[in-house]
Amino acid sequence: MAEQPKTIEIEVLRYHPEKDKTPHTQVFEVPFTDDMSVLQGVQYIKDYLDGSLSFRWSCRMAICGSCGMMINGIPSLSCQTFLRDYYPARVRVEALAHFPIERDLVIGMEGFIEKLESIQPYIIPKEPRTPAQGEYLQTPEQLAKYEQFSSCINCLLCYAACPQFGLNPGFIGPAATALLHRYNVDSRDGAQAERMELINSEEGVFNCTAVGYCSEVCPKHVDPANAVNQNKTNSAADYFLRFLSPKGGAK
Amino acid sequence: MKRPLKRSNAPIFWALFGAGGMLSALFGPMLVFITGLAIPLGLLLPADTLSYSRVLAFVQHWIGKGFVFAVIALFLWHAAHRIFHSLHDIGIHAGVGAKLLCYGLALVGTVIAGYTLLAIGF
Secondary structure, eight states: OOOOOOEEEEEEEOOOEEETTSSSEEEEEEETTTTHHHHHHHHHIIIIIIITTTOOOOOSSSSSOOOEEETTTTTEGGGGGGGGGTTTTTTEOOOOOTSEEEEEEOOOOHHHHHHHHTTTTOBBBBOOOGGOOOOOOOOHHOOOOOOGGGOOOOOOHHHHOHHHHHTTSSOOHHHHHHHHHHHTTTTTTHHHHHHHHHBBBSGGGGGGOOOOOOHHOOTTOOOOOHHHHHHHHHHHHHHTTTTSSOOOOOO | OOOOOBBOOOHHHHHHHHHHHHHHHHHHHHHHHHIIIHHHHTTTTTTTTHHHHHHHHHHHHHHHHHHHHHHHHHHHHHHHHHHHHGGGGTTTTOOOHHHHHHHHHHHHHHHHHHHHHHHHHO
16 A cells, blocks of 8 residues: 655755855755655755755665764764654754855765874874784773774764864864873874873863753764763873872873 | 864863763752752751751861761852853853853852861861
8 A cells, every 4th residue: 555645844954065054954845755864855856846945965774974963953964864753754964063155955064074093093003013013902891991982973063063073173072082092092092192192182081061961862872971071081090190100191 | 184273171161060060960959959948847857957057067077077078069060160161052152251150150169168167177
């Protein structure tokens, strides 16, 4: 038996920097079926109603982290948010909060990419190692220390959720701190001291006021708030104990 | 790409905030109960629990002094930090002035508490 055709109103935040002074909203009537995601809704708009609508997407299965949007005000991956959950009400789709809008639902990511580079998100070995020395061995306990933090897909939902990042875009922020922590607690890594300079700095963890919304919106169940809090403790210890250590810690 | 990084002094305030939070969670409700409910309503405790002579004896002992000082000073630092970080929620964009006012009040309270407790003598 054929399903009754349904349509839902999708209100989209539009912004074309060369034509518009300020962002404005536009409402589209979109036919949908129960298996359609919000991403498929905006794809329908682009394919059939207004080809000028811009947004990022790729995998459609919550792996690539491209399609983050504010959906009814909540930072969400539009590929795993379904239109049926909003019907018959209107659903509002906007660019991720706290970021500059490049066009429509596309945000500027430069600030985050810079942060990502600054945390050195790769293993920096304690000492040079040759292939002849064989692979690194790691116990399940050593893996468990960092494993959850390695699931980040850089979707930036946590930044859109973080009120402190909204107030101070210089704050290194949830995802970058979680990734920084992921390398700092990896038994193969030896660059913790270098990365702690960033944690200890004015852009570092003390911008966080323990709101915890970052961890709530994370689609990959990373707990960035936990990484930030662990590093507040690390940073405070470093702050007070650096006078006792021979190297004097970071400046 | 490496920006010059300036070490944050936040750990000082964060540590005071944390210590005050711990202390207020442990002792706050009990103190509210004793001073705000039990004594005024004459519940559970002897009527002269907070009499002048008892309280004076309490703060003249170094343990009592330490307790009263910690409770007043750390509660104040905890409150100052929390209020400072909550300011933007009520529409005040926190700047240097707000910082000085919040932490300054805590500092003044700490100094007064310390001075008064020492002035009471041993």
